[in-house]
Amino acid sequence: MKGEIIIMAGIALIFMGFLLVFIGTLVSSLGGETEVEGGGVIMIGPVPIVFGTGRGATIATILAAVLMVLWIVGALIARRG
DSSP: OOHHHHHHHHHHHHHHHHHHHHHHHHHHHOOOOOOOOOEEEEEETEEEEEEHHHHHHHHHHHHHHHHHOOOHHHHHHHHOO
């Protein structure tokens, strides 16, 4: 029962994400000229890959550093038992 709820929540979040991208694209195309900035983080184990421009890249870098430290601390705690 719990697994089904989690799966349905995940599917709902994916659809909401698609809907938000669609709405953002629609508003952007109707509104005229806009400036787009963004950033992101891909975590492969404890190694972060950061990309983006402007303020988004700075926030992504800080987030990556925090996630990397949390991953290492969690691995050390799990290793101790």
